[in-house]
Amino acid sequence: MSMQSDLELVSLTKRYGDALAVDAISHHFKAGVYACLLGPSGCGKSSTLRMIAGHESVSDGSIVLGGRDVSHLPPAKRGTAMMFQSYALFPHLSVRDNVAFSLRMAGVDKATRLKRADEMLALVEMQKYADRKPDQLSGGQQQRVALARALITRPQVLLLDEPLSALDPFLRIRMRSELKKLQRELGISFIHVTHGQDEALALADEIIVMNNAVIEQSGPAREVFNAPRTAFVARFMGGHNVLDLPQGKFALRSDEMVVTPAAAGKIDGRVSGIEYQGTHVALTATVAGEQDVTALIPEAQFFETPRDLGEVIGLGWDERAAHPLAS
């Protein structure tokens, strides 16, 4: 089973006229993985997802799901299901009928499809609301219904297009843990498009960072965060300083920076900003070449030896914390 539902993109390309939205990307998604496509808007992540879903035609390359080329199949024949950004629930149908919609289209008899719909609603804990219309639900509840509707077709891969962006921050964090839990229970692959690195880190087994229509870096969440390969990834993942030193470009995690007295560290800098963040203090210093470097210091440690704006300090780090960057 597991081998059968691997998803593979083979130099997948999307062109809109002359513009290249996705440039020959290749990637292998293992079955049962929670993968996040991460990148700024316009990087091609949504086009990639929509091509996998079948809502966007493939210009070149192919999509292989479970050993079967699905590049030119209609969405419902691919074994994928999509959850839309705005949820796209049918406003004229009740929650139960929304969930049962695909079974109705497939000609499943009423008793069976309503029973299945109720099972799916139980899975997302929405049985109580089965008779309501979508506009009588909150954003979080609508999302659960959208999930149930996508899952009723028993897809091998669930595609989520910025599923949390319509929610308020508090709900976003709750729904994100529920998504993860659901994915673990169902054991199917989730491919989740987002532009929030915190969301990707929290959810993903595997992060695929995209920029300018190509994959910049992919790998387990921890690897992508700890060892960014390019300056773009380091900056986009956040929590990193990109330092241009004589010996090359490096990514350095802000919380790995050590503040020392002037000349005692590896480089010197002048403090240009101090921001209290509760558990930490973010201290920004300008170093040679007008580069800003941020050091994240535990709060207690900062107030033992407080620094002032304009003060010259030394910055040091452990050699193994400095990751050389490709560009």
Added chain:
Amino acid sequence: MSRQLVAWIQAAPMAVVMLAFLVAPIAMIVIVSFWGATEYSIYPAFQFDNYQFLFGSPVTYTVFLNTFKYAAITWAFTLVIGFTVAYFLAFEVRSLKWQIGLFLVCTIPFWTSNIIRMISWIPFLGRNGLANSTLISWGVIDEPLEWLLFSDFSVILAFVHLYTLFMVVPIFNSMMRIDRALIEAAYDNGASAWQTLWHVIVPLCKPGIMIGTIFVTTLVMGDFITVRFMSGSQRANVGRLISNDIGLLQYPSASATAVVLLCTVLIVIALLLRLVDIRKEL
């Protein structure tokens, strides 16, 4: 000045207009419908003679039935044509510029008056008109078709021609409000194009269809000039009944017929509104 007084003053101009031009004339019609008439005069009274005569005459029922027939057939044609045109404009035409452009093309016939548009059918449909002579020259028919003009066919043709746009506009409006992601979601759930049309687009267009239906049925039921011109005065509907009475200066009788027609149309609209809630569309 108290706030309440200000509110009343603000509402007053519209209220005066409505009173003067809507409520007063209707009240007048209702009052006159109870008056009496002789061959040469009408006199104020409160009697039910006009209604008695109206409901007692078999002609009334035939004419009302005919009016309903025109309304129903016209409705069916305008709905099918209007929905198709609106669908094309809303879903097939991708760019807003073309949508607006084609929409304006739809309104071109409205640059001339109803009557001129109606009359222009006559030379086309007549016994020796364009339609007949073309069909004869193609060998489709041997002699001119008599039913093309001055028949139910020509009346309904003119109605459909005149009123289809009243169906297109509200349905187009409803369609433009449909989130395109819903169409994709239906497709994602395995719906075919027809299933998407029937299970998603049509239900979401119901308010627009209903508004168009109200426009078309009220326009057709209240019409008299189209029926007169296009049937060559050989067919009747309620509007013509009223216009004939007015021609004979039988105002009380005309008023009674008008009151009955008004009530009938209101009942039809009330029934339609019970089917679909159009409030969210307004």
